[in-house]
Amino acid sequence: MSKVRALFEKYQALFYVLILAVLCAVPFLLPKALYVRYACNILMYATLAGSLNIINGYSGQTCLGQAGFFAIGAYTMAALSTNFGVSFWLLLPLSGLLAALVGLLVSLPTLKLKGIYLSIVTLGASEIIRIIAQTWTPVTGGAMGIKQIPYPQLFGLDTFRPKYYYFIFLFIGVVFLFVTKRVLASRVGRSWIAIREDEIAAKSLGVQTSFYKSLNFMYGAFWAGVVGCAYAPFVNYIEASQFTTDTGFNVLAMIVIGGQGTLIGPIVGSTIVTLLTESLRFLESWRYVIYAVLIIAMMWLRPQGIAGASNSILAGGKIKRKPAAAGGKGGASHG
Amino acid sequence: MAERKTTLLEAKGVCMYFGGLKAVEEVDMQIKQGDIFGIIGPNGAGKTTFFNVCTGIYPPTKGKIFFEGQDITGVSPEKAAQLRIARTFQNLQLFKFMTVLDNVKIGCHIKTKSNLLDAIVHTKQYKQDEEYTTEKSLDILRSIGLHEYRDAKAGNLSYGMQRKVEIARALALDPKILLLDEPAAGMNPQETKSLMEFIKMLNQDGYTIAVIEHDMKFVMNSCNHILVLNFGKKIFEGSPDQVKVNQEVQSAYFGRGLVAGEALK
Amino acid sequence: MEYFLNQLVNGLSQGAIYALMAIGYSVIVGVVGMVTFTYGEIMMIGAFGAYYVFQFVGVNLPLALLAAFASSFVLGIIVYKLCYERFFNAPRHISLLCTIGFSMLIKNLVQIVFGPEAKPVLNIIDNRTFSIPLGGAVSIDLKLLQIVIMALVVVLAVTLTLFFNRTKSGVALRAVSQNKEAAYLMGINVKRTAMLGNCIGCGFGGIAGILLAIYYYTISTTTWGGFSMKAFSASVLGGLVDLRMSALGGLFIGIIENLGITISSATFRDMFAFGFLILMLVIRPQGFASKKGSRV
Numbered sequence: 001m002s003k004v005r006a007l008f009e010k011y012q013a014l015f016y017v018l019i020l021a022v023l024c025a026v027p028f029l030l031p032k033a034l035y036v037r038y039a040c041n042i043l044m045y046a047t048l049a050g051s052l053n054i055i056n057g058y059s060g061q062t063c064l065g066q067a068g069f070f071a072i073g074a075y076t077m078a079a080l081s082t083n084f085g086v087s088f089w090l091l092l093p094l095s096g097l098l099a100a101l102v103g104l105l106v107s108l109p110t111l112k113l114k115g116i117y118l119s120i121v122t123l124g125a126s127e128i129i130r131i132i133a134q135t136w137t138p139v140t141g142g143a144m145g146i147k148q149i150p151y152p153q154l155f156g157l158d159t160f161r162p163k164y165y166y167f168i169f170l171f172i173g174v175v176f177l178f179v180t181k182r183v184l185a186s187r188v189g190r191s192w193i194a195i196r197e198d199e200i201a202a203k204s205l206g207v208q209t210s211f212y213k214s215l216n217f218m219y220g221a222f223w224a225g226v227v228g229c230a231y232a233p234f235v236n237y238i239e240a241s242q243f244t245t246d247t248g249f250n251v252l253a254m255i256v257i258g259g260q261g262t263l264i265g266p267i268v269g270s271t272i273v274t275l276l277t278e279s280l281r282f283l284e285s286w287r288y289v290i291y292a293v294l295i296i297a298m299m300w301l302r303p304q305g306i307a308g309a310s311n312s313i314l315a316g317g318k319i320k321r322k323p324a325a326a327g328g329k330g331g332a333s334h335g
Numbered sequence: 336m337a338e339r340k341t342t343l344l345e346a347k348g349v350c351m352y353f354g355g356l357k358a359v360e361e362v363d364m365q366i367k368q369g370d371i372f373g374i375i376g377p378n379g380a381g382k383t384t385f386f387n388v389c390t391g392i393y394p395p396t397k398g399k400i401f402f403e404g405q406d407i408t409g410v411s412p413e414k415a416a417q418l419r420i421a422r423t424f425q426n427l428q429l430f431k432f433m434t435v436l437d438n439v440k441i442g443c444h445i446k447t448k449s450n451l452l453d454a455i456v457h458t459k460q461y462k463q464d465e466e467y468t469t470e471k472s473l474d475i476l477r478s479i480g481l482h483e484y485r486d487a488k489a490g491n492l493s494y495g496m497q498r499k500v501e502i503a504r505a506l507a508l509d510p511k512i513l514l515l516d517e518p519a520a521g522m523n524p525q526e527t528k529s530l531m532e533f534i535k536m537l538n539q540d541g542y543t544i545a546v547i548e549h550d551m552k553f554v555m556n557s558c559n560h561i562l563v564l565n566f567g568k569k570i571f572e573g574s575p576d577q578v579k580v581n582q583e584v585q586s587a588y589f590g591r592g593l594v595a596g597e598a599l600k
Numbered sequence: 601m602e603y604f605l606n607q608l609v610n611g612l613s614q615g616a617i618y619a620l621m622a623i624g625y626s627v628i629v630g631v632v633g634m635v636t637f638t639y640g641e642i643m644m645i646g647a648f649g650a651y652y653v654f655q656f657v658g659v660n661l662p663l664a665l666l667a668a669f670a671s672s673f674v675l676g677i678i679v680y681k682l683c684y685e686r687f688f689n690a691p692r693h694i695s696l697l698c699t700i701g702f703s704m705l706i707k708n709l710v711q712i713v714f715g716p717e718a719k720p721v722l723n724i725i726d727n728r729t730f731s732i733p734l735g736g737a738v739s740i741d742l743k744l745l746q747i748v749i750m751a752l753v754v755v756l757a758v759t760l761t762l763f764f765n766r767t768k769s770g771v772a773l774r775a776v777s778q779n780k781e782a783a784y785l786m787g788i789n790v791k792r793t794a795m796l797g798n799c800i801g802c803g804f805g806g807i808a809g810i811l812l813a814i815y816y817y818t819i820s821t822t823t824w825g826g827f828s829m830k831a832f833s834a835s836v837l838g839g840l841v842d843l844r845m846s847a848l849g850g851l852f853i854g855i856i857e858n859l860g861i862t863i864s865s866a867t868f869r870d871m872f873a874f875g876f877l878i879l880m881l882v883i884r885p886q887g888f889a890s891k892k893g894s895r896v
Contacts, residue, residue: 056693060693062692062693062696109878109881109882113881115692115693116635116692116696117836117881119696120829120832120833120836120877120881121877121878121881123829124829124833124874124875124877124878125874125878127829127870127871127874128871128874128875128878131868131870131871132871135865135868179455182454182455182457183451183454183455185454186449186453186454186461186464186465187443187444187447187448187449187454187464187468188449188450188451188454189454190437190440190441190444191441191444193430193433193437194430194433194441197430197431197432197433198428198429198430198431200392200412200424200428201424201428201429201430202441203411203412203413203416204390204392204412204415204416204421204422204424204428205416205421205441205442205444205445205504205505205507205508206413206416206417206444206445206508207413207441207444208413209413215451219451245825246825249700249704252697252700253700253701253704256697256701285708285711285712285716286708286712288704288707288708289705289708289709289712291704292701292702292704292705292708293701293705294701295697295698295700295701295704296682296683296698296701296702296705299687299694299695299697299698299701300686300698303690303691303694312432313431313432313691314691315432
């Protein structure tokens with residue numbers, strides 16, 4: 001095993017280029033346009049799940065409202081491009097930044113809150129965003145949604161064909177992975193992980209936990225916004241019902257199944273969930289039952305997910321030598 | 336007794352109440368530059384609470400804390416760490432699932448300052464920081480004798496070693512003062528002895544150290560000044576020799592009527 | 601003015617149902633010590649239990665309520681075994697995600713078994729309205745349905761309080777909710793007691809479920825997530841484990857919602873509830889309760 005790893009590390013760059021080449025060939029190898037569409041979905045959800053994984057998997061804050069950030073990105077793109085004809089490539093970072101701003105707003109009240117309270121605020125915020133989208137007709141089209149969102153320019157290719165749109169998702173996904181990998185290997189990423197593992201200890205080492213938690217939220221929201229921006233023209237039509245809490249739970253399920261706290265986890269999750277729900281279409285509602293059972297089974301057998309970080313508190317905290325004392329992580333007891 | 340130098344950490348009339356419980360009451364303390372300052376007292380005497388107040392985990396109900404003459408009463412733990420007050424925890428708050436090296440690396444947080452953008456574009460700042468962090472962490476691990484365990488998961492080490500990792504992590508802050516909360520708890524006599532030597536060595540390197548400890552031998556042999564707490568109140572302060580013969584300390588520890596000299600040997 | 605007063609009455613009666621939901625929720629959170637995202641589906645199952653009583657036995661309200669309680673109670677056992685029992689010492693998010701999974705499971709199973717379309721629940725309580733004059737031209741309308749609901753909620757709340765204070769299991773439940781370890785040392789079977797508490801909480805959710813169905817004349821298979829959120833909100837307002845305060849929180853949310861839509865449109869209904877919750881969490885995380893800090 002260590003030999004394989006050594007080999008991998010030696011030819012790391014080559015390895016990545018190889019994977020990228022294969023990924024680039026995918027849309028031309030798949031026999032049907034429908035399959036290419038699935039591939040697009042996998043890439044898109046992989047990045048979206050990745051953005052949620054930044055929050056849930058790396059800083060340990062259980063965010064349930066990723067659909068909200070996603071919606072912000074999608075609506076920013078749709079509204080600005082249909083009304084003002086702003087270029088997609090300009091909107092891509094803009095949507096991200098706007099989502100990050102909302103992420104900051106959501107994170108501020110959550111800083112003092114723990115666990116479930118935080119989750120609920122994110123869920124509530126996501127619902128509020130959806131309700132606004134549903135009612136703010138002049139901007140979001142209200143219940144009618146926004147139709148005929150212009151396709152992005154890409155070297156003169158017909159991006160309305162999934163075959164070419166695929167490359168936009170691929171581009172976003174690769175940039176996301178590249179940038180995130182760097183962030184995680186830095187002081188910022190270490191601080192996030194430290195907060196996830198033990199917030200009090202992180203504080204006592206001088207990590208400004210509030211700042212880093214907010215930053216973490218903004219970073220996760222940013223990428224959700226970017227993916228939202230790419231999603232809008234892909235489906236060509238958006239409305240509020242595409243951004244319900246169930247959408248958020250769906251993304252959550254991907255990281256739960258695929259794995260939290262690793263970069264590969266969300267990709268695995270997105271692939272499994274997309275293939276499962278698409279290939280089991282004939283089962284109709286039963287596929288969601290299977291899906292739900294999978295989530296519960298995962299929590300029982302491997303809480304960190306298939307490719308999740310086993311070396312983390314996400315794995316259920318089983319490393320403990322001492323039996324869980326009363327108060328658990330409460331820390332600072334007065335002696 | 337050697338001449339006592341400038342005051343580093345000072346507590347003035349510090350009180351900490353939890354509802355009706357007076358965990359710490361009117362405690363004064365002066366830790367001088369270069370001290371190994373011991374805080375002892377029976378269980379529940381308020382030692383850890385006092386530490387927590389000093390490092391900003393609780394704001395005191397009353398009283399003031401000064402660090403290098405600057406009022407730091409009620410600052411956040413982060414701020415205290417940035418002032419280079421480092422601490423360890425009684426009940427071990429290691430990042431259990433992270434490697435020993437990563438644990439120490441997080442300790443280097445305040446000594447570095449690269450941000451998100453630095454990390455993304457790998458600026459000079461980032462490279463400097465990473466180099467500093469890695470070098471520094473490895474140096475500390477080497478000096479504390481954990482170098483060969485750098486890639487082990489912290490939670491998998493023995494109890495004594497975990498305590499050492501915590502100290503290593505605190506050292507990464509380049510602390511002006513190091514507060515150790517029962518560093519020898521759970522260690523065997525061998526480990527305790529080597530820890531004691533290590534602490535003395537750190538002291539010789541110029542670190543000021545405050546230590547809460549139950550192990551009397553440890554305290555008497557390493558500390559040059561001792562504060563005794565009981566039921567949240569300071570009952571005595573002085574050199575180890577003075578503490579040994581003090582009546583009140585003895586009665587607090589052993590009840591009245593016991594010959595303390597024997598027990599304290 | 602009249603519209604405003606009528607909305608207040610609507611708010612009170614809807615708030616009464618929310619109060620019942622919140623009581624159930626708080627019992628669960630208090631005794632088990634973990635939050636649930638399955639509560640909406642638990643209420644739905646209770647509503648369905650009662651619905652089939654109406655279908656096969658006829659309009660028999662007491663029996664229907666019993667059926668609602670029983671079906672949610674039984675579901676509570678499954679939830680407990682699947683989502684809580686194993687995870688007492690694990691990080692919180694694990695059981696949380698488990699309940700989300702279970703909620704998806706039940707939602708979809710129900711759509712498969714009972715069909716996705718909403719079921720009508722009509723004429724359970726006489727559609728009679730009392731008009732109470734308040735002097736001048738102002739009067740408020742009070743529906744019989746609303747009176748019955750409010751009375752029922754009060755009776756149930758009192759029953760639960762008596763149960764908690766006067767019976768041995770009730771006292772055990774309170775002990776477990778305050779301190780599991782101490783309760784264990786006192787010889788209480790913590791796991792079984794926690795399960796009982798969870799099931800009782802679920803049972804109350806079930807009754808709230810059928811009351812909601814009667815109130816809206818329909819049982820949908822999709823809208824329960826929102827109610828679950830409201831139960832949670834109400835219970836947060838009450839400090840999450842304090843039953844009386846949670847009930848107050850429920851009433852409050854009912855009133856806020858119904859008064860809120862007098863100044864805007866009905867589509868904003870949920871926004872008022874969530875907005876208020878977030879505001880409350882920011883300003884006063886412990887809710888109405890005076891004690892600071894909470895177990896979750």
